[in-house]
Amino acid sequence: MGESGRGCCPPMDLMRSEPMQLVQLIIPIESAHLAVSYLGDLGLIQFKDLNAEKSPFQRTYAIQIKRCGEMARKLRFFRDQMSKAGLPPAARSVTPSLTSLDDLEVKLGDLEAELVEINANSEKLQRSYNELVEYKLVLEKAGEFFYSARSSAEAHQREYASNLSGEESLETPLLSEQAAMDPSKQVKLGFITGLVPRDKSMAFERILFRATRGNVLLKQAVVDEPVIDPVSGEKVEKNVFVVFFSGERAKNKILKICEAFGANRYAFNEDLGKQSQMINEVSGRLSELKTTIDAGLVHRGNLLQTIGEQFEQWNLLVRKEKAIYHTLNMLSIDVSKKCLVAEGWSPVFATKQIQDALHQATHDSNSQVDAIFRVLHTREMPPTYFQTNKFTSAFQEIVDAYGVAKYQEANPGVYTIVTFPFLFAVMFGDWGHGICLLLGTLYFIIREKKLLSQKLGDIMEMTFGGRYVIMLMALFSIYTGLIYNEFFSVPFELFARSAYVCRDPACRDSTSVGLIKARDTYPFGVDPAWHGTRSELPFLNSLKMKMSILLGVAQMNLGIILSFFNALFFKNSLNIWFQFIPQMIFLNSLFGYLSVLIIIKWCTGSQADLYHVMIYMFLSPTDELGENQLFPGQKLTQIVLLLLALVSVPWMLLPKPFLLKLQHSRHQGESYAPLPGTDESLQAEANHDSHDHEEFEFSEVFVHQLIHTIEFVLGAVSNTASYLRLWALSLAHSELSSVFYEKVLLLAWGFNNVIILIIGIIVFICATVGVLLVMETLSAFLHALRLHWVEFQNKFYEGDGYKFYPFSFALLDYEEE
Amino acid sequence: MGFLVTTLIFLVVGIIASLCVRICCNRGPSANLLHLTLIITATVCCWMMWAIVYLSQMKPLIVPILNETE
Numbered sequence: 069m070g071e072s073g074r075g076c077c078p079p080m081d082l083m084r085s086e087p088m089q090l091v092q093l094i095i096p097i098e099s100a101h102l103a104v105s106y107l108g109d110l111g112l113i114q115f116k117d118l119n120a121e122k123s124p125f126q127r128t129y130a131i132q133i134k135r136c137g138e139m140a141r142k143l144r145f146f147r148d149q150m151s152k153a154g155l156p157p158a159a160r161s162v163t164p165s166l167t168s169l170d171d172l173e174v175k176l177g178d179l180e181a182e183l184v185e186i187n188a189n190s191e192k193l194q195r196s197y198n199e200l201v202e203y204k205l206v207l208e209k210a211g212e213f214f215y216s217a218r219s220s221a222e223a224h225q226r227e228y229a230s231n232l233s234g235e236e237s238l239e240t241p242l243l244s245e246q247a248a249m250d251p252s253k254q255v256k257l258g259f260i261t262g263l264v265p266r267d268k269s270m271a272f273e274r275i276l277f278r279a280t281r282g283n284v285l286l287k288q289a290v291v292d293e294p295v296i297d298p299v300s301g302e303k304v305e306k307n308v309f310v311v312f313f314s315g316e317r318a319k320n321k322i323l324k325i326c327e328a329f330g331a332n333r334y335a336f337n338e339d340l341g342k343q344s345q346m347i348n349e350v351s352g353r354l355s356e357l358k359t360t361i362d363a364g365l366v367h368r369g370n371l372l373q374t375i376g377e378q379f380e381q382w383n384l385l386v387r388k389e390k391a392i393y394h395t396l397n398m399l400s401i402d403v404s405k406k407c408l409v410a411e412g413w414s415p416v417f418a419t420k421q422i423q424d425a426l427h428q429a430t431h432d433s434n435s436q437v438d439a440i441f442r443v444l445h446t447r448e449m450p451p452t453y454f455q456t457n458k459f460t461s462a463f464q465e466i467v468d469a470y471g472v473a474k475y476q477e478a479n480p481g482v483y484t485i486v487t488f489p490f491l492f493a494v495m496f497g498d499w500g501h502g503i504c505l506l507l508g509t510l511y512f513i514i515r516e517k518k519l520l521s522q523k524l525g526d527i528m529e530m531t532f533g534g535r536y537v538i539m540l541m542a543l544f545s546i547y548t549g550l551i552y553n554e555f556f557s558v559p560f561e562l563f564a565r566s567a568y569v570c571r572d573p574a575c576r577d578s579t580s581v582g583l584i585k586a587r588d589t590y591p592f593g594v595d596p597a598w599h600g601t602r603s604e605l606p607f608l609n610s611l612k613m614k615m616s617i618l619l620g621v622a623q624m625n626l627g628i629i630l631s632f633f634n635a636l637f638f639k640n641s642l643n644i645w646f647q648f649i650p651q652m653i654f655l656n657s658l659f660g661y662l663s664v665l666i667i668i669k670w671c672t673g674s675q676a677d678l679y680h681v682m683i684y685m686f687l688s689p690t691d692e693l694g695e696n697q698l699f700p701g702q703k704l705t706q707i708v709l710l711l712l713a714l715v716s717v718p719w720m721l722l723p724k725p726f727l728l729k730l731q732h733s734r735h736q737g738e739s740y741a742p743l744p745g746t747d748e749s750l751q752a753e754a755n756h757d758s759h760d761h762e763e764f765e766f767s768e769v770f771v772h773q774l775i776h777t778i779e780f781v782l783g784a785v786s787n788t789a790s791y792l793r794l795w796a797l798s799l800a801h802s803e804l805s806s807v808f809y810e811k812v813l814l815l816a817w818g819f820n821n822v823i824i825l826i827i828g829i830i831v832f833i834c835a836t837v838g839v840l841l842v843m844e845t846l847s848a849f850l851h852a853l854r855l856h857w858v859e860f861q862n863k864f865y866e867g868d869g870y871k872f873y874p875f876s877f878a879l880l881d882y883e884e885e
Numbered sequence: 886m887g888f889l890v891t892t893l894i895f896l897v898v899g900i901i902a903s904l905c906v907r908i909c910c911n912r913g914p915s916a917n918l919l920h921l922t923l924i925i926t927a928t929v930c931c932w933m934m935w936a937i938v939y940l941s942q943m944k945p946l947i948v949p950i951l952n953e954t955e
Binding site: 080482485487490567580583585588593597598603607611614618619622672675 | 887891914915916918919922923926927930931933934935937938939940941942943944945946947948949950951952953
């Protein structure tokens with residue numbers, strides 16, 4: 069496969085992470101703020117925290133950060149208010165009225181106070197308005213009660229009177245007359261009116277009844293429209309009630325129950341005239357309040373509108389300032405308190421840009437002294453920084469999800485860009501499905517600019533982020549689909565006529581002995597004649613199984629070759645001689661040999677049993693092969709390969725730890741000799757030595773190597789077997805799609821009925837989209853992911869680096885939202 | 886079309902694709918090398934896939950046996 073990185077070629081993009089340097093900046097305190105702001109615009113330096121031992125409150129700019137936090141809180145308050153009022157903040161306003169932080173702070177304070185006051189006032193007004201609305205309802209409904217009660221009472225009275233005038237019957241109660249006639253003995257009934265939430269009204273009634281032992285009369289009337297509760301401010305469905313009771317104790321009880329049920333009580337006058345007068349009064353006040361509230365709302369809307377116009381700008385400014393002070397807090401302050409010292413990582417290519425930014429800051433802040441830029445030498449592991457674009461970033465993320473590359477080690481991302489979609493497609497080979505997938509992802513790519521600016525859901529976001537991965541996956545699926553000759557599981561004779569024909573014109577034994585190959589091999593992909601035959605599965609299984617092994621061996625070899633380039637790059641000849649070479653020999657003498665056998669078998673059409681050959685290569689290598697012989701001299705070759713494989717295991721295991729030990733003891737001897745060069749380099753060297761060699765422990769190194777060897781030897785077998793998932797998934801995919809095609813679409817077609825056909829088509833589309841395009845894509849994606857993370861990357865990838873997080877305003881947007 | 890002819894076609898397509906990318910998006914030597922690597926890898930992958938399927942059908946040990954129902 070295509071590999072490069074030799075000394076003759078220029079360095080490849082993405083193959084190695086950017087060379088980094090530790091830089092020290094000494095910035096005069098008066099230009100520090102501006103300098104950090106410019107560096108944030110540049111976004112190519114990752115500051116180190118030089119005050120790690122200080123708590124956030126002890127730092128130099130703690131007060132400013134607190135101020136920024138306060139302003140951010142105010143801005144959040146404005147945002148809440150705006151979203152409540154339904155006013156979205158305007159996109160970045162055009163008027164660049166860049167205010168200073170202090171002005172902004174004052175302005176925000178004023179605006180907040182004003183807004184809070186307006187809110188409080190309007191809340192108060194709203195409350196009294198709601199109360200009045202309820203009161204009005206009570207007046208109306210309760211008035212109806214009293215009116216109807218009174219009229220029915222009058223009717224009663226009249227009836228009673230007419231009864232009296234007639235003959236006294238036996239049933240006439242003897243006492244009633246007196247009771248009715250004696251007004252002084254009439255009990256004065258009290259009553260309470262109010263509103264109770266409808267869902268509580270039943271319970272309210274029951275409790276009232278129990279508490280007063282039934283000495284109560286409750287009347288309720290349903291209010292048709294929900295009422296805004298003055299206390300909670302929410303819309304609630306309510307009933308108007310009137311409770312009649314007698315006695316002071318009952319009254320107290322009822323009042324308490326009303327309170328417990330959140331029933332608002334309102335005074336009510338029995339007198340009809342007064343009632344109408346009250347209603348008029350209340351209506352007048354209501355309309356008055358309404359206009360006041362409306363005026364308040366308009367005022368508030370205007371205020372929010374003006375805030376909304378500049379909101380984004382302010383928000384950005386505050387967040388920038390906060391980030392700047394945060395960064396300034398990471399710098400250590402000089403003893404003289406005149407300058408700040410910063411340390412940080414930056415890519416080597418950014419040196420010029422950083423210097424320019426610093427110079428610009430000095431110039432713009434009218435500082436007398438220029439900032440100092442110095443490259444520090446260190447043995448610390450620099451962060452890993454890949455310059456990706458929108459196409460490569462998704463692939464790099466696939467690799468980073470496993471582990472961030474060690475500084476400057478070979479990046480599997482380069483090959484992942486092609487091999488990942490390719491292995492996916494081997495499992496997803498169907499050009500019909502590939503085209504569907506391609507159309508889906510093209511939609512994302514074409515509307516990229518629009519979709520980038522809006523917020524998407526979780527799953528959409530993920531699909532959108534991986535749109536280029538999916539595009540390549542779809543393209544390769546179309547290719548492998550053509551190879552497998554499957555279009556929604558239907559084959560087409562696209563490239564030539566099938567190579568197979570009947571043995572005789574009548575085609576009599578085509579179902580027993582089979583067809584015969586009469587023409588040249590089908591030039592591109594699987595012969596369409598296989599589709600739907602009895603021998604299709606055995607043929608495809610054998611083909612796909614062997615293909616999985618061939619592809620797997622090729623990819624694992626690529627992985628080992630990458631470890632060679634790593635060793636070359638880091639000038640680690642031990643790894644070349646005692647890791648790369650024995651690994652190559654081991655893998656290829658077993659599975660490379662198997663691959664060769666597969667190809668020989670195909671080319672010669674031999675009947676040899678490859679399982680048998682491989683198994684007896686280990687069990688009894690000296691036996692005669694007999695009919696399993698594929699080429700002359702096979703026995704000798706096998707013995708040699710077996711011996712090579714056996715030798716390469718101790719070769720991997722033993723020499724490296726001993727040589728490391730030797731190297732270590734030689735180094736120790738050297739470190740006592742005087743070193744040439746300046747003090748600084750001496751110090752650095754000494755530092756390095758102490759780091760590298762104090763911790764050298766032979767047993768640890770040996771165990772590490774032992775584990776590594778065992779892992780590789782066992783892994784060679786298990787990883788090769790693991791590639792068989794390519795076969796399994798591609799089989800599952802083609803079987804599923806052929807089931808959907810035959811058992812749904814063809815079955816529905818057979819009924820010769822339009823409705824059944826339509827239903828069949830709908831079911832077919834749903835099954836294809838749901839099962840094949842979504843679930844199968846997901847599972848093939850995961851399996852391809854595993855093949856890359858485990859089988860490919862464990863051959864060379866350390867993945868123990870850490871990512872480069874530059875201080876950048878551009879990244880600020882993502883973090884907080 | 887034999888094995889070698891189609892292989893040659895793959896080779897030619899690969900070369901044409903590399904030339905196209907070299908001409909169409911020339912972004913400095915390091916980026917060009919990346920593009921070249923990608924195209925070589927893609928071509929090799931595609932060729933391998935085709936070659937495997939082609940070779941396996943050259944000398945068939947089993948032949949298609951039609952289903953009884955047809």
